[in-house]
Amino acid sequence: xxxxxxxxxxxxxxxxxxxxxxxxxxxxxxxxxxxxxxxxxxxxxxxxxxxxxxxxxxxxxxxxxxxxxxxxxxxxxxxxxxxxxxxxxxxxxxxxxxxxxxxxxxxxxxxxxxxxxxxxxxxxxxxxxxxxxxxxxxxxxxxxxxxxxxxxxxxxxxxxxxxxxxxxxxxxxxxxxxxxxxxxxxxxxxxxxxxxxxxxxxxxxxxxxxxxxxxxxxxxxxxxxxxxxxxxxxxxxxxxxxxxxx
Amino acid sequence: xxxxxxxxxxxxxxxxxxxxxxxxxxxxxxxxxxxxxxxxxxxxxxxxxxxxxxxxxxxxxxxxxxxxxxxxxxxxxxxxxxxxxxxxxxxxxxxxxxxxxxxxxxxxxxxxxxxxxxxxxxxxxxxxxxxxxxxxxxxxxxxxxxxxxxxxxxxxxxxxxxxxxxxxxxxxxxxxxxxxxxxxxxxxxxxxxxxxxxxxxxxxxxxxxxxxxxxxxxxxxxxxxxxxxxxxxxxxxxxxxxxxxx
Numbered sequence: 001x002x003x004x005x006x007x008x009x010x011x012x013x014x015x016x017x018x019x020x021x022x023x024x025x026x027x028x029x030x031x032x033x034x035x036x037x038x039x040x041x042x043x044x045x046x047x048x049x050x051x052x053x054x055x056x057x058x059x060x061x062x063x064x065x066x067x068x069x070x071x072x073x074x075x076x077x078x079x080x081x082x083x084x085x086x087x088x089x090x091x092x093x094x095x096x097x098x099x100x101x102x103x104x105x106x107x108x109x110x111x112x113x114x115x116x117x118x119x120x121x122x123x124x125x126x127x128x129x130x131x132x133x134x135x136x137x138x139x140x141x142x143x144x145x146x147x148x149x150x151x152x153x154x155x156x157x158x159x160x161x162x163x164x165x166x167x168x169x170x171x172x173x174x175x176x177x178x179x180x181x182x183x184x185x186x187x188x189x190x191x192x193x194x195x196x197x198x199x200x201x202x203x204x205x206x207x208x209x210x211x212x213x214x215x216x217x218x219x220x221x222x223x224x225x226x227x228x229x230x231x232x233x234x235x236x237x238x239x240x241x242x243x244x245x246x
Numbered sequence: 247x248x249x250x251x252x253x254x255x256x257x258x259x260x261x262x263x264x265x266x267x268x269x270x271x272x273x274x275x276x277x278x279x280x281x282x283x284x285x286x287x288x289x290x291x292x293x294x295x296x297x298x299x300x301x302x303x304x305x306x307x308x309x310x311x312x313x314x315x316x317x318x319x320x321x322x323x324x325x326x327x328x329x330x331x332x333x334x335x336x337x338x339x340x341x342x343x344x345x346x347x348x349x350x351x352x353x354x355x356x357x358x359x360x361x362x363x364x365x366x367x368x369x370x371x372x373x374x375x376x377x378x379x380x381x382x383x384x385x386x387x388x389x390x391x392x393x394x395x396x397x398x399x400x401x402x403x404x405x406x407x408x409x410x411x412x413x414x415x416x417x418x419x420x421x422x423x424x425x426x427x428x429x430x431x432x433x434x435x436x437x438x439x440x441x442x443x444x445x446x447x448x449x450x451x452x453x454x455x456x457x458x459x460x461x462x463x464x465x466x467x468x469x470x471x472x473x474x475x476x477x478x479x480x481x482x483x484x485x486x487x488x489x490x491x492x
Contacts, residue, residue, distance in 0.1 A: 102348065109475045111467065144469040181492060220482075221357065221491035223390040229355045229478065236466075236479035237486055245467035246427060 012060075013041055013049040014142045016149070021053045025075040026064065038066050050079065052141075054149045057081040083147045085113040086243035087190045089169070090235065091161065093118055093197035094125035095227050103228045104133050108140035108150050110235040111243055116153040116192075118161055122199035128155050162208055166190070171215040172238070174230045176200055179217030182237040191242065193234045195227050258306075259287055259295040260388045262395070267299045271321040272310065284312050296325065298387075300395045303327040329393045331359040332489035333436045335415070336481065337407065339364055339443035340371040341473050347382050349474045354386035354396050356481040357489055362399040362438075364407055368445035374401050408454055412436070417461040418484070420476045422446055425463030428483040437488065439480045441473050 015033060029037075037043045045063050051073070052058045060077040090112045094100055107115055115137075117128055134152055141149050165171065172185055173194035179185070194209070201209070209215050220233050239245045261279060275283075283289045291309050297319070298304045306323040336358045340346050353361055361383075363374055380398055387395050411417065418431055419440035425431070440455065447455070455461050466479050485491045 105472075106475050106478070109469055109471050110479065111469055144471065146469060181486060183486060219491070221485055221489070223355055223357055223392060225355050225390065226351075229352050232352070232475065232478040233356065233482035233485075236482045239467055239479075240427060240429060240483055243467070245465070 013037070013043070014058075014145070015049060015051055016138045016142055017051050017053055019053060020055050021051055021059050021075055022056070023075060023078060027073050027075070029071045029073065030069055034066075034069060034071050037063070037071050048076075049073075051075065052082075052147045054147070055082065057083075058147045080147060085146070085148050085150075086111055086239065088112050088235065088238055088243060089114040089116060089190075089192035090231060091116045091118050091158075091171075091192055091194040092227065092231055093120045093123040093158075093195065094128055094155070095198060096125060099226070099228050100125070100128075100133065101136050103231055104136040105140040106228070106232050107235065108137050108146065109144040110232065111146075111239050111245075112150050112235060113148075114151040114153060116161065117155045118194070119155060119157045120197050120205060121158075121202045123197045124199075126155075158205060159208065162212060165212055165214065167214060169214055171209070171212060172218050172234065173209050173215060174220055174225075174234055175206065175217035176224065177206070177217075179219040182218045182220075182234060183241060185216040185218050186238055186242050188242055191238060193231070193238060195231045195234070198227055259283070259289070260304075260391070261295060261297055262384045262388055263297050263299055265299060266301050267297055267305050267321055268302070269321060269324060273319050273321070275317045275319065276315055280312075280315060280317050283309070283317050294322075295319075297321065298328075298393045300393070301328065303329075304393045326393060331392070331394050331396075332357055332485065334358050334481065334484055334489060335360040335362060335436075335438035336477060337362045337364050337404075337438055337440040338473065338477055339366045339369045339404075339441065340374055340401070341444060342371060345472070345474050346371070346374075346379065349477055350379050350382040351386040352474070352478050353481065354383050354392065355390040356478065357392075357485050357491075358396050358481060359394075360397040360399060362407065363401045364404045364440070365401060366404045366443050366451060367448045369443045370445075372401075404451060405454065408458060411458055411460065413460060415460055417455070417458060418464050418480065419455050419461060420466055420471075420480055421452065421463035422470065423452065423463075425465040428464045428466075428480060429487060431462040431464050432484055432488050434488055437484060439477070439484060441477045441480070444473055 047063045051061050058079040059075045061073045061075050064074050065072040090107050094117050169190040293309045297307050304325040305321045307319045307321045310320050311318040336353050340363050415436040
């Protein structure tokens with residue numbers, strides 16, 4: 001049992017470990033995990049937690065030993081295989097720090113399979129701290145129960161992304177100049193949601209997107225949504241209609 | 247024309263003023279608006295902006311004069327009447343600072359009419375900085391084009407809210423123990439979305455909610471969503487199906 005009585009019932013701490021897990025395996029963790037398990041959660045030897053590795057699924061583990069710089073765990077039981085996440089990509093122009101951290105967290109929780117940061121003509125941010133973004137994805141996956149991490153692609157120019165767009169993947173793009181509702185636009189199968197930068201797409205970009213056969217312009221209502229809000233709304237609508245929320 | 251060429255095309259700065267506006271009115275602003283218009287946006291006399299007052303709608307105005315501590319504006323044209331926001335309330339247990347600020351911003355952008363912070367048994371935050379939350383609502387309304395501010399109710403205990411629940415208002419509550427999809431649950435007419443605290447509702451709370459005739463438990467998919475994520479997802483789904491996103 002976890003030593004943290006304030007924890008919601010039936011919820012064990014959950015931790016991502018970047019190594020393949022197997023039955024009866026012992027593993028020793030160092031780094032931030034030690035502080036999290038020992039100091040934040042105050043777990044003692046004998047306490048249980050869940051581990052997932054983005055490869056084999058989710059496992060139950062016991063704490064064997066806690067030291068100042070290391071925690072030793074024993075993997076005791078396979079709980080579930082790695083999930084198949086709905087096949088939705090998120091293409092989003094980077095927004096400023098804080099908002100992009102939040103965007104990563106929410107995309108992971110809502111169930112996106114792959115995140116592609118895209119450089120558009122009006123994108124203000126042109127560099128990404130991938131380590132920080134990855135850490136947000138991991139933390140969100142730990143918290144929301146995912147057994148598969150979202151893939152984080154390299155920052156890519158929008159025109160490059162469009163040039164090699166897969167013909168079988170629907171591209172739903174939030175177009176502030178108008179579109180149809182996602183309920184009408186979305187069809188079963190692989191899909192991507194494209195969210196522009198705060199300044200919007202340029203006319204040339206909009207033309208290039210619309211010229212793609214799998215692209216459909218969608219509307220998200222009469223109010224002007226920030227990029228992070230538009231992302232959360234569009235992903236939720238897709239998940240409810242096509243993804244695994246049904 | 248605005249003096250800020252980086253501004254997205256066709257978008258004028260937009261400002262909430264807490265006084266009734268009328269044609270040809272002159273008004274003098276002090277406080278943060280002076281810094282925003284003069285220093286941040288660098289607007290000069292003759293520049294245009296939009297004003298809304300949460301009473302009469304949206305107006306075009308000219309900057310007449312800028313001083314160190316005051317900006318004088320002239321109201322030149324009525325652009326639109328105050329909107330009728332879809333009749334959706336959001337009942338949410340306060341979450342920690344940062345997340346609740348974000349929750350306010352997103353609720354406003356997504357189109358919520360009224361926000362009721364509710365105290366549940368597992369709510370950790372028991373006081374609200376209403377001025378700060380109100381400021382977030384105003385800023386979001388300015389940005390997203392709303393002409394009506396969301397109403398911010400007092401922090402109220404959940405049992406008190408439930409005791410006087412209006413019979414004609416559907417109560418959609420995000421129940422992590424299971425429910426039906428919002429697409430099946432939502433019906434036209436007044437509605438509210440209830441989001442619990444991070445620790446979830448207690449069994450007693452869940453029973454009290456379910457006992458209400460207008461209450462329906464909804465699910466938001468297989469992943470455990472944070473309160474702010476659940477709010478954004480549920481509001482977007484309701485807006486797309488019942489609200490003004492159709």
